[in-house]
Amino acid sequence: MNVRLDKKDLARYPFLKEAQGFVLSMDIPLDSLIRADTAAGQRIIHTGTDRLIRALSFGKGGGETDLDTPDDEILGYAMARLIVSCLGDRSMMDRLARYEAGRAVWFLETEEDDIRRYIAESLGLDPDADDMEVVRYIELASGLRDDRWRLINRDVRKGRVSVRTEELDALIHERIRGVIRGQLPLQVPGGICLKLREHIDRVSAVFQQQMLEEFGDIDESAFPPCMQALIAAITAGTNIPHTGRFALTAFLHTIGMETTRIVEVYTRAPDFDVSKTLYQVEHISGRGGTEYTPPGCATLRTYGLCVNRNADCETVQHPLTYYKRRKKREQGKKDN
Amino acid sequence: MNHATLEFLRQRFSEYYRKGTLMTPPSLEQREWGFIFFDISSDVRMRRHMAFQTPDEAITYMRSMVPAHVYYSTAYYALPGAATMNDKIWSGADLIFDLDADHLMRGPYDTMLLRVKEETVKLLEMLIEELGFSEKEIYIAFSGGRGYHVHIRRSDIREWGSQERRELVDYVCGIGIDPSIMMKRPFTQAGWGRRYRRALATYLKGFRQLDREEAISHLRSLEGMGSRSKRPETLYDGLDDLIEALESGRRITLNDKILRILTGPGNSGFTTILHEQAARADEPVTTDIKRLIRLPSSLHGGSGLRVTPMAFGELHEFDPLSEAVVFGETDVRVDLAFPFSMPMLGTSYTLKKGENTVPEALAVFLCCRGIADLSEGGMSRRA
Numbered sequence: 001m002n003v004r005l006d007k008k009d010l011a012r013y014p015f016l017k018e019a020q021g022f023v024l025s026m027d028i029p030l031d032s033l034i035r036a037d038t039a040a041g042q043r044i045i046h047t048g049t050d051r052l053i054r055a056l057s058f059g060k061g062g063g064e065t066d067l068d069t070p071d072d073e074i075l076g077y078a079m080a081r082l083i084v085s086c087l088g089d090r091s092m093m094d095r096l097a098r099y100e101a102g103r104a105v106w107f108l109e110t111e112e113d114d115i116r117r118y119i120a121e122s123l124g125l126d127p128d129a130d131d132m133e134v135v136r137y138i139e140l141a142s143g144l145r146d147d148r149w150r151l152i153n154r155d156v157r158k159g160r161v162s163v164r165t166e167e168l169d170a171l172i173h174e175r176i177r178g179v180i181r182g183q184l185p186l187q188v189p190g191g192i193c194l195k196l197r198e199h200i201d202r203v204s205a206v207f208q209q210q211m212l213e214e215f216g217d218i219d220e221s222a223f224p225p226c227m228q229a230l231i232a233a234i235t236a237g238t239n240i241p242h243t244g245r246f247a248l249t250a251f252l253h254t255i256g257m258e259t260t261r262i263v264e265v266y267t268r269a270p271d272f273d274v275s276k277t278l279y280q281v282e283h284i285s286g287r288g289g290t291e292y293t294p295p296g297c298a299t300l301r302t303y304g305l306c307v308n309r310n311a312d313c314e315t316v317q318h319p320l321t322y323y324k325r326r327k328k329r330e331q332g333k334k335d336n
Numbered sequence: 337m338n339h340a341t342l343e344f345l346r347q348r349f350s351e352y353y354r355k356g357t358l359m360t361p362p363s364l365e366q367r368e369w370g371f372i373f374f375d376i377s378s379d380v381r382m383r384r385h386m387a388f389q390t391p392d393e394a395i396t397y398m399r400s401m402v403p404a405h406v407y408y409s410t411a412y413y414a415l416p417g418a419a420t421m422n423d424k425i426w427s428g429a430d431l432i433f434d435l436d437a438d439h440l441m442r443g444p445y446d447t448m449l450l451r452v453k454e455e456t457v458k459l460l461e462m463l464i465e466e467l468g469f470s471e472k473e474i475y476i477a478f479s480g481g482r483g484y485h486v487h488i489r490r491s492d493i494r495e496w497g498s499q500e501r502r503e504l505v506d507y508v509c510g511i512g513i514d515p516s517i518m519m520k521r522p523f524t525q526a527g528w529g530r531r532y533r534r535a536l537a538t539y540l541k542g543f544r545q546l547d548r549e550e551a552i553s554h555l556r557s558l559e560g561m562g563s564r565s566k567r568p569e570t571l572y573d574g575l576d577d578l579i580e581a582l583e584s585g586r587r588i589t590l591n592d593k594i595l596r597i598l599t600g601p602g603n604s605g606f607t608t609i610l611h612e613q614a615a616r617a618d619e620p621v622t623t624d625i626k627r628l629i630r631l632p633s634s635l636h637g638g639s640g641l642r643v644t645p646m647a648f649g650e651l652h653e654f655d656p657l658s659e660a661v662v663f664g665e666t667d668v669r670v671d672l673a674f675p676f677s678m679p680m681l682g683t684s685y686t687l688k689k690g691e692n693t694v695p696e697a698l699a700v701f702l703c704c705r706g707i708a709d710l711s712e713g714g715m716s717r718r719a
Contacts, residue, residue: 133468134467134468135468135492135493138496138500138503138504139496139500141503142499142500142502142503143499147512147514147517148514148517150503150506150512150514151503151504151506151507152503152506152507152510152511152512152513152528153512153513153514153517153518153528155521155527155529156466156467156507156527156528157465157466157525157526157527158465158466158468159466159467159468159469160468243620298502298506298512299498299502299623301511301512302502302505302506302511302619302620302623303619303620309601
């Protein structure tokens with residue numbers, strides 16, 4: 001297909017190889033821009049930092065783009081990827097990828113047909129297909145939350161899954177997210193990261209603050225029923241399986257409970273063993289290098305841990321979302 | 337288990353490992369291995385984080401060490417022998433489905449084996465007819481215990497994480513179904529739409545066996561139905577129509593609220609029927625991307641049976657109680673802890689508590705299971 005992409009198109013879809021070609025073919029390469037303290041360099045660094053901060057705050061993207069300075073937009077994208085790579089935090093990379101995908105799809109919704117088609121195809125998706133291979137479908141849809149995307153709720157036959165035209169944008173979103181996330185972290189020379197230090201610190205501070213605001217003080221009454229059930233089971237002296245302990249520990253850790261308090265929860269278990277419990281809790285909380293996030297509702301269901309579902313459960317796909325919402329609501333009640 | 341029994345088993349296993357045909361998995365140098373040895377203490381220890389460079393190395397190790405259980409990783413690692421999971425550097429994993437009769441029923445061993453085979457057949461049908469996997473990429477093995485392992489090796493799904501694998505295992509197990517979506521699914525083709533509607537029809541037909549009052553009171557007792565509502569009466573009176581619509585694939589006019597009450601997780605009458613439509617694989621095994629699995633061609637130390645690989649077409653005729661048996665018919669005297677009967681190698685055995693003379697193959701099985709010990713001088717006739 002012959003499609004001419006102009007600068008503004010590349011600013012809308014900076015993950016396209018054409019946009020990366022633009023970055024590579026600049027008169028002054030990006031790393032020189034960063035190293036030399038020029039006004040232009042500083043401007044791009046700021047654009048990139050702001051972009052990453054928007055991503056971390058779950059900004060919606062598209063509307064905040066200034067298409068009058070397409071060069072800055074394209075370079076800002078490249079800069080945001082550099083900064084997040086220096087930071088090395090997986091959840092930040094996840095959020096940036098999600099932000100970029102959302103931003104691109106926001107533009108795609110009103111995009112001219114030939115460009116839409118070109119972008120779908122350049123991402124390896126056939127814009128005209130009414131079905132796709134099961135394994136390709138799973139790769140795209142397994143990250144989508146709504147029940148209607150679960151393979152079991154789809155029309156599946158002979159290795160193919162039916163997909164309706166209006167579902168294409170959601171799948172393109174997932175594809176872009178996957179492509180961008182898969183490229184991160186970039187290999188960034190240490191000198192560049194050092195040069196970006198103050199901007200990296202700014203991003204880090206925003207992220208910290210946001211995490212604190214999201215969770216804040218621990219409020220047991222806002223725990224989802226599955227987590228309450230696990231705590232109740234431990235309190236009653238029931239021996240719960242490893243999957244249950246894992247889910248509860250990861251949940252408690254993520255909402256900000258300290259290790260010692262988590263261990264306290266387990267003191268009531270029949271096979272309680274301080275050193276073993278401490279080891280397990282520390283392991284799940286990331287002492288061993290990997291910080292585990294608590295499983296979502298789908299996993300909890302798979303493990304038979306999704307119990308006592310209530311009306312609020314129907315509206316969430318993750319126990320953390322349940323907790324955040326419930327807590328906000330409780331907080332609202334108290335404030336009134 | 338006493339020392340003599342332990343020694344007997346180790347000798348029998350040793351003979352098998354010396355003469356038997358041993359296999360190793362593809363990409364052997366990227367796999368982690370784990371072994372459990374014959375040990376008198378009840379504290380089970382696995383020697384894992386081991387790696388081999390060649391099939392010969394692995395086979396020589398098994399021949400000289402005579403393990404009771406042999407496992408290898410479904411995962412591929414850059415450094416499979418590294419001491420911690422993080423240092424191994426994961427690069428992918430085979431897709432595994434584990435079917436275990438323990439999750440399906442309780443009963444005599446041979447009955448359990450038959451039942452779990454049916455479940456495996458259901459799984460394979462779904463994998464091939466619906467999910468599009470090909471016979472060539474599917475490897476089946478009798479686990480040596482109470483079930484079957486299905487390994488799928490395909491490069492394009494090797495790097496999948498748990499989330500992607502969960503889509504497949506939830507599909508075969510029937511987890512996460514949205515009832516209203518099922519009602520809209522075409523009924524004519526194989527798949528969950530048809531299975532779901534069929535299960536609901538079967539469940540509803542049960543009410544036709546009851547008289548009106550009984551049926552209505554049962555419907556009223558379902559969680560969420562409400563004690564005063566007229567819903568149970570309306571539902572009962574429209575039952576024939578509804579069943580007919582479910583079976584013929586016509587549009588269903590059932591209101592969403594009632595549909596959710598009927599199909600809710602609390603209604604075991606329905607969920608049991610629905611589960612029969614699924615292939616109940618053990619979900620955590622499929623979503624675990626760093627699992628160890630028994631080596632096909634090794635012996636299962638809890639039964640003495642061979643972890644038996646088989647071609648796709650062989651499953652139907654496969655009888656674990658003869659084809660997975662590797663030991664002979666020499667007489668061995670064993671002391672049983674309780675009376676026990678089971679078939680093996682085409683003969684049915686009914687054994688009393690205490691001393692019995694049985695063929696070696698059965699003796700190995702009983703000792704491995706911990707049901708029997710070798711009698712004093714139990715192997716004397718062999719000399």
